[in-house]
Amino acid sequence: MSESANTAQPAVPAPFLLRRLHSLAGIIPIGAFLCIHLTTNASIVWGRLGHGGVETFQHEVNFIHSTPFLLLIEVFGLWLPIGFHAVLGFYYAFTGSSNVAHYGYGANWRYTLQRLTGYFGFIFILYHVATLRWGWTWLPFASGFDAHTAASSTAQAIQGGADTSALGGFLIGALYLIGVLALIYHLANGLWTAAITWGLTISAGAQRRWGFVCSGAGLALAALGVMAFVGFVTLDLEAARQTESRLHSEIVNADTPQIAPAVAENNTTTNQSER
Amino acid sequence: MTTATDTRTRTIKIKIKRCDGPGKPAYWQTFSVPVKRGEGANVISCLQYIAANPITDGGVATTPVAWKSGCLEEVCGACTMVINGKVRQSCSCLMDSACPNEGDTLTLEPMRKFPVIRDLFVDRTRLFESLKRVKAWVPIDNLWEQGAGPKETPDEQQTRYKLSECMSCGCCMDACPQFHQIADSAKWQTAFIGAAPISQVRYFNLHKTGATLKADRLSEMASQGGVSDCGNAQNCVKHCPKSIPLTESIAAVGRATTIHAIKQFFTGK
Ligand code: HEM
Ligand code: SF4
Ligand code: SF4
Ligand code: FES
Numbered sequence: 257m258s259e260s261a262n263t264a265q266p267a268v269p270a271p272f273l274l275r276r277l278h279s280l281a282g283i284i285p286i287g288a289f290l291c292i293h294l295t296t297n298a299s300i301v302w303g304r305l306g307h308g309g310v311e312t313f314q315h316e317v318n319f320i321h322s323t324p325f326l327l328l329i330e331v332f333g334l335w336l337p338i339g340f341h342a343v344l345g346f347y348y349a350f351t352g353s354s355n356v357a358h359y360g361y362g363a364n365w366r367y368t369l370q371r372l373t374g375y376f377g378f379i380f381i382l383y384h385v386a387t388l389r390w391g392w393t394w395l396p397f398a399s400g401f402d403a404h405t406a407a408s409s410t411a412q413a414i415q416g417g418a419d420t421s422a423l424g425g426f427l428i429g430a431l432y433l434i435g436v437l438a439l440i441y442h443l444a445n446g447l448w449t450a451a452i453t454w455g456l457t458i459s460a461g462a463q464r465r466w467g468f469v470c471s472g473a474g475l476a477l478a479a480l481g482v483m484a485f486v487g488f489v490t491l492d493l494e495a496a497r498q499t500e501s502r503l504h505s506e507i508v509n510a511d512t513p514q515i516a517p518a519v520a521e522n523n524t525t526t527n528q529s530e531r
Numbered sequence: 532m533t534t535a536t537d538t539r540t541r542t543i544k545i546k547i548k549r550c551d552g553p554g555k556p557a558y559w560q561t562f563s564v565p566v567k568r569g570e571g572a573n574v575i576s577c578l579q580y581i582a583a584n585p586i587t588d589g590g591v592a593t594t595p596v597a598w599k600s601g602c603l604e605e606v607c608g609a610c611t612m613v614i615n616g617k618v619r620q621s622c623s624c625l626m627d628s629a630c631p632n633e634g635d636t637l638t639l640e641p642m643r644k645f646p647v648i649r650d651l652f653v654d655r656t657r658l659f660e661s662l663k664r665v666k667a668w669v670p671i672d673n674l675w676e677q678g679a680g681p682k683e684t685p686d687e688q689q690t691r692y693k694l695s696e697c698m699s700c701g702c703c704m705d706a707c708p709q710f711h712q713i714a715d716s717a718k719w720q721t722a723f724i725g726a727a728p729i730s731q732v733r734y735f736n737l738h739k740t741g742a743t744l745k746a747d748r749l750s751e752m753a754s755q756g757g758v759s760d761c762g763n764a765q766n767c768v769k770h771c772p773k774s775i776p777l778t779e780s781i782a783a784v785g786r787a788t789t790i791h792a793i794k795q796f797f798t799g800k
């Protein structure tokens with residue numbers, strides 16, 4: 257092997273490095289974030305079983321917003337990796353030409369769907385982040401996110417934003433449901449292909465077994481995604497806003513200790529929520 | 532076989548995508564061909580009939596259809612073409628199963644990813660250039676006595692035997708959504724190389740003397756158009772007539788290339 261040093265090679269060829277970084281970015285941080293994000297969002301439903309989904313979700317959002325250097329984490333941990341993965345993803349997707357018309361096999365369909373869900377997922381992520389994070393409420397059917405009224409503002413956005421016609425609710429609802437499921441498919445199938453890309457699953461049997469694991473993970477994530485979706489679509493905005501203003505005043509009151517004893521008697525119902 | 536009266540003859544239709552030469556437009560012609568059951572008629576024998584009787588279904592006299600074939604037993608790959616939309620060898624496509632009934636139609640097209648020279652005859656030079664790209668050989672050229680070759684376990688032998696069966700037919704490339712037809716031969720060096728040469732990298736790297744060139748082969752795999760351009764559509768393995776485990780080879784070479792790149796990162800070579 258030592259004989260082959262006759263030609264000088266670049267340390268690691270750039271095309272290879274980019275491919276591997278693209279694959280890695282899809283899993284960490286993007287894929288890992290997607291899992292956390294869906295779990296947080298699903299709390300709107302399972303919270304209802306306990307002391308109120310609106311409260312649980314607000315608690316989660318407060319926790320996230322109390323993270324130090326949040327913007328830096330978002331920029332370097334999410335937006336840049338997603339941008340990197342998406343730009344290269346588009347480029348890579350354009351280097352292929354799907355031939356499922358002639359070769360309609362399962363794996364070939366998954367290959368094609370991986371690219372289609374990438375395109376659709378990109379549009380969805382852009383709309384989702386632009387409206388709920390960057391506050392681009394001028395986009396059609398958009399309304400913004402407010403960290404103090406986390407659940408109601410999220411629910412309003414998914415229910416069609418400022419637009420109260422059935423059309424807005426339907427279109428945005430469809431965008432969210434399809435977008436979330438598309439990205440979950442993209443992640444699950446991506447985990448399957450990544451194991452081949454990196455050479456973890458080599459034998460056909462290993463690839464099949466890992467396929468079951470990825471399908472299971474995908475179905476679990478899809479369950480979380482649908483839970484969150486149903487939870488926000490069916491949320492009663494007025495009731496949620498009342499809960500949120502109560503939570504907000506509790507926090508304000510807690511910050512001013514001299515009046516705390518006076519309100520303590522009124523708070524017997526919410527004391528159970530450990531906050 | 533001496534059957535006097537023949538009740539087993541049927542007439543089938545062969546629809547062919549033709550082309551008079553490189554860069555010329557393609558056009559379709561249909562021919563009626565009589566075949567006898569039980570005589571092993573295949574696409575090649577039908578093409579021979581058409582060559583002897585170059586008259587279309589509409590009764591128009593035309594030029595004989597050009598094609599290529601060699602072994603007639605699915606070991607040379609020369610006769611590869613697209614049959615009923617899917618790529619395969621035409622010599623092993625038997626009419627008794629492909630067109631069992633009177634009036635059945637078979638569609639023939641040239642391979643999609645290699646330039647057409649004429650009709651069903653394509654130029655697969657790129658495939659052989661790809662094998663050079665990955666140094667698909669065992670370097671033993673020397674002026675002195677080499678002695679006995681390295682020992683090989685039966686296990687390794689079994690794995691390598693399967694990989695050795697590749698006949699460079701190009702089916703795996705023709706069916707691949709990441710592999711495209713490229714006219715300019717200068718671009719072959721950086722275009723996606725396809726499944727067969729990736730599998731050959733594994734094959735020659737598994738050989739103890741062949742492994743002398745392992746680093747070169749893996750560097751080629753890490754370069755533009757190497758193993759990471761594969762998108763895991765896995766059509767290749769479905770269409771390899773030799774049932775070569777191409778997707779396993781792709782994953783194995785992916786692993787080897789990962790390790791090779793990490794080594795390169797830390798040692799610089
Ligand atoms: C939530 C967002 C996303 C996640 C979690 C994600 C995750 C992944 C993962 C894990 C892979 C597998 C990598 C491999 O096979 O080695 C992948 C591949 C891919 N992604 Fe994404 N991705 C996301 C967004 C996008 C977007 C917006 C695009 C834009 C079009 C995109 C395009 C692609 C393409 C084309 C591939 C296949 C690359 C190849 O096989 O060479 N992805 N993704
Ligand atoms: S697995 Fe890779 S080489 Fe095989 S058909 Fe798919 S993209 Fe092509
Ligand atoms: S790997 Fe199979 S399909 Fe590909 S060239 Fe070799 S024999 Fe043909
Ligand atoms: S003629 Fe050799 S494979 Fe068909």
